[in-house]
Amino acid sequence: MTPRLILFDVDGTLVDSQAHIVAAMSTAFAACEMPPPARAEILSIVGLSLPQAMARLAPQAGPDDLARLVEAYKDSFSSSRRAAGLEGAPPLFPGMMDLLDTLAAMPEAVLGVATGKSRRGLDHLFEAHALAPLFLTVQVADDHPSKPHPSMVRTAMAETGIDATATVMIGDTSFDMEMARSAGVAALGVGWGYHPGAALTQAGALSVADDAEALRLALETAGKAPA
Structure with missing residues (x-):
């Protein structure tokens, strides 16, 4: 049986982390005495590595101010993560845990993660939801250029x-879709995250699933090697 690799983004795909991200970003901008971006602006950059995200959110800021924003965001996110503990970790989207368990039980499926999160942030989520055993390969922002570069x-x-x-x-x-296209692999979008479905289709998604079951059905054909 031919193995196939199924890679998942994390924020907005596996877990609903928008409240944590928006709060940490707003705190970071306030700490740097800069007006915070609107919620929609913040969510539009989820998936990018922090330096690239800050450059989009504060295009007039110089290198020093951007570096301060990055560190302020890391400090804010880390503080809120410690305060919340494992019980306060962002929840998985409905049906995603069952889908991951189903895929992991398939002998031909190899699961992986490709995320703009830091390794420390991902480790916290893995511990909170007992996800680590499911993924054979894990790619994080610490080790790669920002999406949409295909390195991950x-x-x-x-x-x-x-x-x-x-x-x-x-x-x-x-x-995510542009990264997949640049790497020459199939891309599937999910409609419950931070970019509209039309943008995912335009960027190269074969389809956009409305729920976990629709994603499972889409996976029955996407990413399968020719017989």
């Missing part, structure tokens, strides 16, 4: 020995 997908394929014809990337933003 290419590294995941190299680590697992699975080529592009048998790989699919699942995400909620156009950055």
Whole structure:
């Protein structure tokens, strides 16, 4: 049986972290005495690495101010994570835990993560939801250029020995779809995240699922190597 690699984005795809992200970003801008972006603006950059995200949210800021924003965001997010503990971790979207368990039980499926989160942030989520055993390859922002650069997908394929014809990337933003396209792999969008479905389709999504069951059905054909 030919193995296939199924890569998941995290924020907006597996977990509903928008409240945590918006709060940390607003706190970071306030700490740097800068007006906070609107909620929609903040959610539009989810998936990018922090330096790229801050550059989009504060285009007039200089390098020093952008660096201060990045550190202020990290401090705010870390503080709120410690205060909330594992019980306060962002929840998984409905049906996603069952879907992950179903896929992990398939002998041909190899699961991975490609996320703009830091390793520390991802480790916290993995511990809170007992996710670590499900994923064979884990790619985080600490080790790669920001999405939509294809480095995360290419590294995941190299680590697992699975080529592009048998790989699919699942995400909620156009950055995920563009990353998949640049790596030459299939892309599936989810409609419950931070970019509208039309933007995902325009960026290269084969389809956009409205719920976990629709995503499972889409996965029956996407990312399968030719017989």
